[in-house]
Amino acid sequence: MKAFFRRLNRTSRVLLVLFVVLAGLALHNYFRYAPGSRHRLRTFYDDAYGFPVYVNQLDFYPDEQPATGSANAVVVGVGPVGIDSSEVRANTPTGEWGRGPVSIDTELLPLPTVLAVNYTSVAEQRSYGGRVPLPRTRFDSVLAHLNAHPALYQSMYAYPDNQPGFELQAGLGPGGLVIVWLLGEQYQVELARAHLPVVPTTWPKAAGVNPDAAFTEPGPPARRFAELRRQVGRAELARLDSFPHVSPALPDSLGRRYRYRLRVLGQPLAPATLDASFLNNEQEPLPTPGGEAGVLFRAVPDALQYTVAGTDLPTHERSTVFEPRETRRAFARVQAACAPGEVPELRLTTSGEDVRVELRCHHLTVPLLRAITYVGPD
Amino acid sequence: MQSSPPVAPAPSFNALLGAGLVLANTLLLYWYLFYYEVSENDQLFYGPVLATSWAAQWMFLAAGSARPWRVWYWVVAGLSGAAAGLLWLGYFWLRAFARGFNH
Numbered sequence: 268m269k270a271f272f273r274r275l276n277r278t279s280r281v282l283l284v285l286f287v288v289l290a291g292l293a294l295h296n297y298f299r300y301a302p303g304s305r306h307r308l309r310t311f312y313d314d315a316y317g318f319p320v321y322v323n324q325l326d327f328y329p330d331e332q333p334a335t336g337s338a339n340a341v342v343v344g345v346g347p348v349g350i351d352s353s354e355v356r357a358n359t360p361t362g363e364w365g366r367g368p369v370s371i372d373t374e375l376l377p378l379p380t381v382l383a384v385n386y387t388s389v390a391e392q393r394s395y396g397g398r399v400p401l402p403r404t405r406f407d408s409v410l411a412h413l414n415a416h417p418a419l420y421q422s423m424y425a426y427p428d429n430q431p432g433f434e435l436q437a438g439l440g441p442g443g444l445v446i447v448w449l450l451g452e453q454y455q456v457e458l459a460r461a462h463l464p465v466v467p468t469t470w471p472k473a474a475g476v477n478p479d480a481a482f483t484e485p486g487p488p489a490r491r492f493a494e495l496r497r498q499v500g501r502a503e504l505a506r507l508d509s510f511p512h513v514s515p516a517l518p519d520s521l522g523r524r525y526r527y528r529l530r531v532l533g534q535p536l537a538p539a540t541l542d543a544s545f546l547n548n549e550q551e552p553l554p555t556p557g558g559e560a561g562v563l564f565r566a567v568p569d570a571l572q573y574t575v576a577g578t579d580l581p582t583h584e585r586s587t588v589f590e591p592r593e594t595r596r597a598f599a600r601v602q603a604a605c606a607p608g609e610v611p612e613l614r615l616t617t618s619g620e621d622v623r624v625e626l627r628c629h630h631l632t633v634p635l636l637r638a639i640t641y642v643g644p645d
Numbered sequence: 646m647q648s649s650p651p652v653a654p655a656p657s658f659n660a661l662l663g664a665g666l667v668l669a670n671t672l673l674l675y676w677y678l679f680y681y682e683v684s685e686n687d688q689l690f691y692g693p694v695l696a697t698s699w700a701a702q703w704m705f706l707a708a709g710s711a712r713p714w715r716v717w718y719w720v721v722a723g724l725s726g727a728a729a730g731l732l733w734l735g736y737f738w739l740r741a742f743a744r745g746f747n748h
Contacts, residue, residue, distance in 0.1 A: 276709060282667065289674055293680075
């Protein structure tokens with residue numbers, strides 16, 4: 268044995284060391300391997316009850332990550348594996364509206380054990396953040412049932428080679444309610460449910476009232492009853508601003524109505540519907556291109572759903588979500604610039620795949636730049 | 646006729662052992678990286694990664710071997726290096742222009 272090693276030159280020794288290292292790695296891989304431990308995952312998020320949410324972070328981690336700073340810190344850098352939304356967020360640096368696919372459908376990934384999420388409920392104007400543990404035991408029971416009754420669990424999408432895949436959907440609701448479902452064509456299994464804590468934010472503020480005063484400005488402890496009563500009154504005022512008793516709907520889109528004319532120009536928008544408010548979801552047909560809907564008197568539209576049908580275009584269903592504060596601001600500006608008796612016009616102009624939305628009167632045109640369009644699948 | 650000076654024949658032990666180790670290492674690398682469940686994206690790496698490691702090991706072996714073997718090892722290293730370059734080009738071409746519908 269000693270003679271054998273003495274006969275080796277430097278090259279052979281290096282190659283032998285490489286052999287030993289690679290053999291160790293391959294053996295480790297062999298003993299660690301468990302069939303079925305990695306799955307094709309596709310993840311979505313959605314607002315749970317049709318309320319608009321603004322998502323800053325939604326990441327499924329395969330392993331619990333050590334908390335950096337506070338548990339609600341927005342984590343942008345993610346580990347080597349894991350479904351992270353940073354790629355999707357790349358186009359919208361601060362976050363995104365509504366719904367959308369988050370990530371991966373071809374990678375084989377271990378089932379995530381935690382969901383890190385940070386989102387803003389627009390209806391309540393509050394942000395929620397935290398981590399939702401996804402218990403492995405729950406996954407295991409679902410997988411066991413899946414193996415026992417494969418016919419019940421049809422995969423929603425056709426993966427290559429008919430390999431099984433899972434869809435995870437995170438529903439984000441008002442009150443910090445987060446539900447994670449495993450989805451399929453015929454089934455929807457709830458995996459986890461959590462109430463996330465409120466993340467203090469500095470936006471948006473009603474005039475003179477800090478909605479986060481209860482969280483950020485606790486104030487000194489009361490010494491007298493009158494002082495305590497004042498503090499409770501202040502806290503109630505701060506809370507009432509964002510937690511109305513009746514419903515967490517947007518008071519602005521309910522209360523304030525505008526008079527405007529809706530006009531569609533450009534390429535044909537075929538069959539289209541218009542959501543006119545957050546709450547009652549009036550589905551109204553859009554006027555034909557070149558036409559107009561007459562003078563409407565209703566709340567600011569918060570979203571449009573329509574289909575673009577062109578000769579060379581794929582027919583996508585689209586929904587455009589307006590930033591409500593910008594829309595209100597634009598209405599205020601245009602109304603101020605209107606001549607007496609003039610009705611402002613909300614104009615949709617399609618050119619190619621783009622839809623331009625602007626609010627205009629005779630003297631002033633305000634483009635709605637922060638409209639975010641989601642293009643659905645074919 | 647003057648005979649050429651006697652040259653001790655190069656010991657082929659290290660050269661042959663090194664060649665065997667190169668083959669074994671490539672097989673082990675394949676087992677480690679690509680044997681168990683891999684995605685379609687990882688399968689695209691089969692060719693370029695294995696050819697690159699193959700070429701690098703042959704180059705290393707050729708640099709450390711004596712004359713008759715040295716030449717042939719350089720030939721193998723050059724061929725596999727050229728193949729690795731072509732495979733990397735093909736890989737990036739696929740990444741850039743021939744993505745599947747769900748990639």
